[in-house]
Amino acid sequence: MKTRTRIPIAKPLITDEEKRRVLEVLESGRLVAGAQVRAFEEAFAGYLGVKFAAATSSGTTALQVALEALEIKPGDAIVTTPFTFVATSNAILHAGARPVFVDVDDRTFNLDPNQVEDAVRRERARAILCVHLYGLPADLGAFSDIAARHGVLLVEDCAQAHGAAIGGRKAGTIGHIGIFSFYPTKNMTTGEGGMVVTAREDVAHRAAVLVNVGQNGSEEYVYERIGYNYRLTEMAAAMGLAQLERLEQRNASRRRNAEQMTAAFAGLPWLLPPVEPAGYHHVYNQYTVRVPADREAFIRHLAARGVGSRVYYPQLIPHSPAYRNLGYGGSFPVAEQLTKQVLSLPVHPALSNEDVAWIIESVRQFPHRDRA
Ligand SMILES: Cc1ncc(COP(=O)(O)O)c(C=O)c1O
Incomplete structure (x- = not known):
């Protein structure tokens, strides 16, 4: 039998230019909350064609911030998939809400719209949290219709779907809010990192405040909310900008x-x-x-x-x-x-x-x- 060097299931690609850009940040002395993070947020929002983006420390924290920014309340039912990475439904539990799991479609492995609608109706759900598994968009047309018909929120977990689209509309831009992960196995990476994206200004503002320990950005040590430190570093953002270009x-x-x-x-x-x-x-x-x-x-x-x-x-x-x-x-x-x-x-x-x-x-x- 022929043998070959092992072909790994995933391998992050980091170019010399990316290394140079990260080194430049290190040498600048500004390691957090600076121009790189702002530029990365703007570039990512621009790439997707969505109004607002807030960088976070991971996809997991992006999910937590997204649900809190939407003001999901304790006890709210959120319909989601059982066939995903655990962070998806953990975020629901961390928000004090209740995941309602329904089965997936046999061909796409994404949530089955009929079962989602039944569950939304039965559980009087507050939101649908869909996952674009493996990089294939879930049926966003059907989910937007269900969300509109029943007055529920649509959250897109795009951790595995940077640049995925339906009819030219990118995943993350169709629901009320979308989240991304930049973990090393993803289509682009910052080591650890994440992003929350939304078209709604109030939601975007709450997300940015929550990520930054509850400060509203303009006034230091004035706390608008009980927030977290879920910030992305400047080094990671410099990498993210370069990765986004490719x-x-x-x-x-x-x-x-x-x-x-x-x-x-x-x-x-x-x-x-x-x-x-x-x-x-x-x-x-x-x-x-x-x-x-x-x-x-x-x-x-x-x-x-x-x-x-x-x-x-x-x-x-x-x-x-x-x-x-x-x-x-x-x-x-x-x-x-x-x-x-x-x-x-x-x-x-x-x-x-x-x-x-x-x-x-x-x-x-x-x-x-x-x-x-
Ligand atoms: C579907 C899904 N949701 C959420 C996450 C969480 O992202 P992270 O690992 O950046 O916290 C991941 C990735 O690991 C994922 O695949």
Whole structure:
């Protein structure tokens, strides 16, 4: 068997120019709350085409700030997905609100609009918190309609979806508020970092105040709210600015890699490649296939060929011990099946053409028992 150096599931790309820009900040002596953070917020808002952006220390803190800025109250029901990273629903609990989990769509793995609407009605929900999983936008058209029909808020968790869009409208700009993460596995990174975006000035103001220990920005040591220190550093913002400049190009590279894999996997009867519905712009934070049987053997086969892979996510959030202890649980047949069948393969822009070819060859060589 041929061997190769390991192909990791994710790899942040940091250019020399980015290193130089971070070094410049370090040498400037201004490490927090300066021109870089302001410029990054403006550039990010400009890129999305949204009015306001507030930088935060992570996607997790961005979610917490977003819900508080929307004035989500203790006891409010928020409809969300069980098939996501834990930060999504933790933010609901941290706000004192109540996550209402509903099942996902079998093809897109994102929230199923029909079940969302039933839950909104049944639970008299205050908000919908949707996740654009793996970089594929959730059905924002349906969720905006549901939100308008029932007078509820729409929150977009775009932690995995920088630049994703439907009909040219970018994820994060359609709901009442959107959040992003800049963790190293994301489509752009600042190490740790996040962003809250919104078109509403009052919400944007509250978010900025909450991030900055409750100060309103113009007067130091005058506290408008009980806030947090969730600020992004100047070094991280300098990195973010540089990463944002390359985002489109790197997303295009992710899409090219994904397109090649999907074309090559089309004839495999034992594997389902990811879908991209018409009009949707998937940014492939993850390239996630579905393997209805033999997933563990498939993972071992790939590992033996140096191809990294990962299961996002092996357990539903309401079934985790922390949530079970709070009385959560429930049955989510589609999402439960996904936890047993999904597997993410490397798709990131650091892959060479040879890497992509090797991943394809390795997948196709798997001696699956349902092989045609
Ligand atoms: C869907 C989702 N929401 C929220 C987060 C939290 O972001 P962070 O890791 O920056 O706190 C992540 C990422 O890790 C995520 O994937």
